[in-house]
C-alpha cells in the first residue's frame with residue numbers, strides 16, 4: 001500500500017559549515033545543559049577554526065560519509081570522544097571538564113596524525129545508539145489513550161538498548177514528569193499498565209553484544225550522569241523478565257527488512273529518535289516500512305527533534321535542537337484511519353522528557369479517551 005504522505009524535507013546540498021554551526025549552538029546550549037559537553041564543542045569549534053589540518057580532518061569525514069546528517073554528525077562526535085576516553089582508555093578525568101582549555105590537550109592528542117585513526121573509524125561507521133527509557137513515556141501515554149487497556153501489538157523500530165517495550169510491558173515506572181497537558185493526560189495514562197500482547201523491538205545492532213553495550217553506555221549518558229552512575233547493570237536489571245517482547249536484529253534500510261518485518265500486524269509502531277539520524281530518502285523508506293507493518297487501524301508514533309513544516313503540515317522538518325528551551329523534542333502520530341494526517345501530540349522540554357506540554361493536535365488524544 002502506498003503511503004499518501006510526504007515526510008522529510010528535500011535533500012539539500014551538504015555543507016560542513018552546517019555541522020560547525022550546530023556545534024557552535026551546542027557549545028552554548030549543550031544537551032542536558034552539561035558543561036562538559038558544551039566546553040568540548042567549544043574547543044572543537046575553536047580547533048576547527050584555527051587548525052587547518054583538524055578542520056580538514058572533520059570536513060573530509062563528513063563529505064566521505066554522505067548519509068550523515070549535521071545533527072547526527074555533531075552528536076556522534078562527542079559520543080565517539082566519550083567512548084574512546086571512557087571505554088577504550090578507561091580515563092574518566094574528562095568527566096569533570098568544564099572549559100575549552102581543559103579539553104584542548106586531550107583533543108589535540110586525540111587528533112594527532114598518529115592517533116586520529118580511532119576517531120576516524122568511529123565517525124565513519126558508527127551510529128549513535130543513545131537510549132533513554134524516559135522517552136517512552138509519551139508513546140506509552142498515546143497507545144494507552146487509544147487502546148484503553150485492550151491488548152496491543154507494538155513494534156519499536158530503532159530500539160537501541162531495547163528498554164522501551166520491555167519496560168512498558170513490565171510497567172517499570174518513569175522518572176517524575178511535569179505534565180502541563182490538559183487533565184495531565186500523560187501522567188494519568190502512564191499510571192495504567194499497558195497490555196502488550198506482542199512486542200517486537202528492532203535494531204541493526206544487537207544490544208546484548210558486549211561491544212555494543214560499551215558503545216551504548218558512551219552514547220546514552222551525559223558526563224554528569226556518568227559521574228553519578230554506580231553501575232549500568234543495576235539499571236539493566238530493571239528491564240529483565242519481559243515475556244512478550246522479542247528482539248529482531250535488522251537494518252531497516254536493507255533489502256531484507258521488508259521480508260523480515262510482519263505486515264498488517266501492529267497497532268502501533270514507535271520510531272523514537274531514529275529518523276533524525278537518517279537522510280530524507282532513508283526516512284521515507286523507514287516510514288514506508290512502518291506503514292506496511294501497522295494494521296488499518298494502527299498508528300505510527302514518531303518522536304524526534306522535529307517540527308511540522310510550516311508550509312506543508314504533512315511534512316516534518318528535523319533539527320538538531322538537543323538542548324534549548326524551545327520544546328523542540330516532539331511526539332507525532334501518523335495514522336491510516338480515519339485519514340492519513342500527521343498530528344503533533346506532545347512537546348517535550350528536551351530529549352530527556354521531564355516536562356511535557358500539549359502539541360498543536362493534542363485534542364486528538366482527548367477524543368480517543
Ligand SMILES: C[S@@+](CC[C@H](N)C(=O)[O-])C[C@H]1O[C@@H](n2cnc3c(N)ncnc32)[C@H](O)[C@@H]1O
Nearest residue numbers: 129130131132158160203204251252253272273
Ligand atoms: C538514538 S537511538 C534511539 C534509541 C531509542 N529508540 C530511544 O529513543 O531511546 C537510535 C537507534 O536507531 C537505530 N537505527 C538507526 N538506523 C537504523 C536502521 N537503518 N535500522 C535499524 N536500526 C537503526 C540505531 O542503531 C540506534 O540504536
